[in-house]
Amino acid sequence: MIPGSNDRSLLADLPRLAILSLLGLLFLMPYIWMVSVSLKPLDEVWRASMSLIPETLAIDKNYGRVFREVPIGRYLLNGAIVCAGILVFQLAFALPAGYALAKLNFRGRETLFAFVMLGLLIPAHVPAIPLYIAFAKTGVLNTYAALIAPSTISVFAIFMFRQFFRAMPDELIQAARMDGLGEWSIVWRIIVPNAWPAATAFAIFSVVAHWNDLFWPLIAVSGKGDLATPALGVIYFRTEEAGDDFGALMAAATLTTIPLVAAFLLAQRRFIEGITMTGLKG
Amino acid sequence: MAGISLDGIEKAFGETRVLKGVSLAFDPGAFVSLVGPSGCGKTTLLRIIAGLESADRGRVVIGGADVTGRRAADRAVAMVFQNDAHYPHMTVEQNIALPLVMRRLSAMERAPFLGRLVSGTGERRAAIRREVEEAAKLLSIDHLMARRPGQLSGGQRQRVALGRAIVRHPRAFLMDEPLSNLDAALRHDMRRELVDLHRRVGVTTVYVTHDQAEAMTMSDRVAVMLGGVVLQFGTPREIYEQPSTIDVAKFIGSPRINILPGEAGAEGRISLAGQATDEVAPRAAGPLQLGIRPEHLALATEGLAVTVRHVEFLGAEVLVYGQTQTDGTPLIIRLDPAAWEAAPSRETVRVAPLAGRLLAFDAGGHRVGLISAAAARQVQEPAQPVVRVPRYV
Incomplete structure (x- = not known):
């Protein structure tokens, strides 16, 4: 395929891909959240400020x-x-x-x-x-x-x-x-x-x-x-x-x-x- | 090699009567075609011979044995189908070998790993492989053995189907329009190859087709079917020259036979679209339908006047399409190019049937015998000797 045409089609696909990615993330959210919680210590789970990335890893403790x-x-x-x-x-x-x-x-x-x-x-x-x-x-x-x-x-x-x-x-x-x-x-x-x-x-x-x-x-x-x-x-x-x-x-x-x-x-x-x-x- | 005879075969699907009492006998080793338009029952008849359908009434005899109630597998006949009927997950070699594997190896021997343990399996498998190779060589597909059906062209696939039929050494081949899915050029080549193969193998072959040209060129004998009955069964030449009914005459031959109105007048003298002819129908009177093949019309100085509509130059021959001037009946004339060159006019021509080539049919479409006027006179002239019957009483 000609590289130029590839670039153009990627650009044209951008809005579509953005919407799909957003929906994908939405569906994945519970799963990602589950994995995230499984990595956090308990006090971090109950903290009011929600964050996806754990501050301290508690893999050993939880798993x-x-x-x-x-x-x-x-x-x-x-x-x-x-x-x-x-x-x-x-x-x-x-x-x-x-x-x-x-x-x-x-x-x-x-x-x-x-x-x-x-x-x-x-x-x-x-x-x-x-x-x-x-x-x-x-x-x-x-x-x-x-x-x-x-x-x-x-x-x-x-x-x-x-x-x-x-x-x-x-x-x-x-x-x-x-x-x-x-x-x-x-x-x-x-x-x-x-x-x-x-x-x-x-x-x-x-x-x-x-x-x-x-x-x-x-x-x-x-x-x-x-x-x-x-x-x-x-x-x-x-x-x-x-x-x-x-x-x-x-x-x-x-x-x-x-x-x-x-x-x-x-x-x-x-x-x-x-x-x-x-x-x-x- | 075995003859096949069918005796009063009837078959209905629900209310529709597909076969209405078909009786035919095929000689051992013959190449026979069942030909007819779609829906005439020819495929059903073939499937009844194969054992894939059962007849409501009638008997199927193959090689002298009544096989009417037997399963398809036990009839020792092989079938080639119209559509692709290969096992897509097997290689060409496995496809051809399967009928032998199923027949010669027991369930135990066929099993993937256990089979190796049974003594003699190896030799039997080797024998099968040899026979498969032989069949493949005969059809020149031995270089395709490792491929799968999906990787083959249409012609190659039909060859594999033939291989699967040949390898079993069946008593008869049954072929259901095997060439109809191929393109025109390939179909033509395969026709010749099939005839050649039949000559070499010599197995009785029943060939179903809707293409009259295929039936005529390939077969020893042709059965023309229409509406669930066999209208005529004979050699291609008989069917072409002496059709038993007007439907056979119309179905066989390309371009189509010309049908013109006619009449049997005084003493059965035939007139063709108002023109007197030299033919006599000894046992008919009144209106008739007259058939004349395009090549049996010749240019004449007097005769039927035809307005020329369209001319096709085909090299070896010229097809002239026209209409009779009396009632506008379409007409096709097949001429030698030289004869067409010599025609006095290109707009209007006069044509007359060749002697003895006119075919007459009565109102019901059945053939009416014709003889020449000279022959008719001979029949009438010799005075019947009066036989005196002695009176004893």
């Missing part, structure tokens, strides 16, 4: 306290196990279901799909109490299974994959049938390898949602169990350990977000590809 008093590493590991478990099952169920609803001709397919869509209308909170009772009676509360099982079937994922697969040419699947592939082989050998963009986009939604989920872990895991997910861990820390030590609390919160931020930065390009391709918005 040290988190590491000393709660098993934060364990919470992060729990989060990873639960999110991975949920995602694996969601994909294992939703990919074949989406394929069947998109490409197989069977009686009642549209009715079945209508029921799936109805599932989208039911908020996660509605079945919480029946599930709790069922889990309590079968004795699976306070296990990973209790954390993972209720989320293994994602209606949203079935819907999303169905839409994605519908756009795939029928001829691809017919060619596969003529090549001697059974329906399972078609799903795992042809459909899934081509569904990676959609699967990646869905994976990010799923992991973010369940990493940050507080509602169900709060119900399914009782006491000060070793099964707490990151969000639950922060809550425990607030009520039992930190009291009103906001510096330490924010340090814990910052720590729980680090894996997600890191994952997002690594997969940024794929994430954006996935969203633009499926036409979905967060």
Whole structure:
């Protein structure tokens, strides 16, 4: 590109970039504030004159306290196990279901799909109490299974994959049938390898949602169990350990977000590809 | 190599009857085209042969075996699709190999790492690789083996599709307008290549197309379909010269056949747009539709007067577009350039059909047989010997 034209376009873009930066900062503000507080000593947090940059750093005090008093590493590991478990099952169920609803001709397919869509209308909170009772009676509360099982079937994922697969040419699947592939082989050998963009986009939604989920872990895991997910861990820390030590609390919160931020930065390009391709918005 | 026979195939999608009882028999090793305008049922018929659709009624027999109820994979036929049907995540080599991998290796042997542990997998994989290479060489795509379908041109992709069909050594190839997505020059080359390939491989081929020129140039036999029925099944020459109905005559041939009003008069003598001809329809009377191919009209001193509207010089021939002066029916005449040079006038010409080239159709569009006036006289003249039947009773 000619350097001159580049300069000019940058100049023309300036107002746009300024507005975008301002909005970006606005959205980032709570996060930046959280990080800022996590670095400050307590007296500075309560000071009336607010400043973003800490005068004295209290990293050791705040973060040290988190590491000393709660098993934060364990919470992060729990989060990873639960999110991975949920995602694996969601994909294992939703990919074949989406394929069947998109490409197989069977009686009642549209009715079945209508029921799936109805599932989208039911908020996660509605079945919480029946599930709790069922889990309590079968004795699976306070296990990973209790954390993972209720989320293994994602209606949203079935819907999303169905839409994605519908756009795939029928001829691809017919060619596969003529090549001697059974329906399972078609799903795992042809459909899934081509569904990676959609699967990646869905994976990010799923992991973010369940990493940050507080509602169900709060119900399914009782006491000060070793099964707490990151969000639950922060809550425990607030009520039992930190009291009103906001510096330490924010340090814990910052720590729980680090894996997600890191994952997002690594997969940024794929994430954006996935969203633009499926036409979905967060 | 196997013959294919279809027996009373019927198919409806909801209320629409797409195929209304189609029966055809294709010889082993033949190259047969199903041709017709879009919506005539030709693709549905091909998919029924392939096993991708099931017929409501009728039987499909391939190589003597009734395969009507069998799955597509068990019919040992290969199909080349109109649109790209390659696996986008696999290389060309993997695309061509997949049908063999699925057939020859068990699920255990196909598994990514476990497969290595099963004895004999290595040899079988090597054999597959050899056969894939052979097929690729036949189609001269062996230098593209490591590419993915997305990195290939349209022609190369169709070649890969052919490779995937050939490698299985199927009993028949089914092709659904495989050239329609290619540009004109490439289409022409691929036509020749397909015919050449068919000659070398010798497998029965059923080729669906809406392009009559493709069907005529490539096939041993052509089935012309319209509205879910086969109007005519014959060699390209039969179809062109002896069309069974007016629809076949109109569909086949470029430029289109001329259709003029005519009449069978006294003793079946045919008149063409008011001009007497030398043809007789022994079994018809009253108004007829007369078809005459553009190259079967010749300049004449007397005959049908035609006003010339437009002339196309094509080098080897001249196409003259005009209208009859009697009722303004559009007419195309295909002439030798020398004949056009010699024409007395460029505004109005007189034309007459070549002897024996007129095609007559009745009100229902069916072909009516014509004979020359001289032949008609011979038929009438010999006196019928009177046979006396002895009366025994």
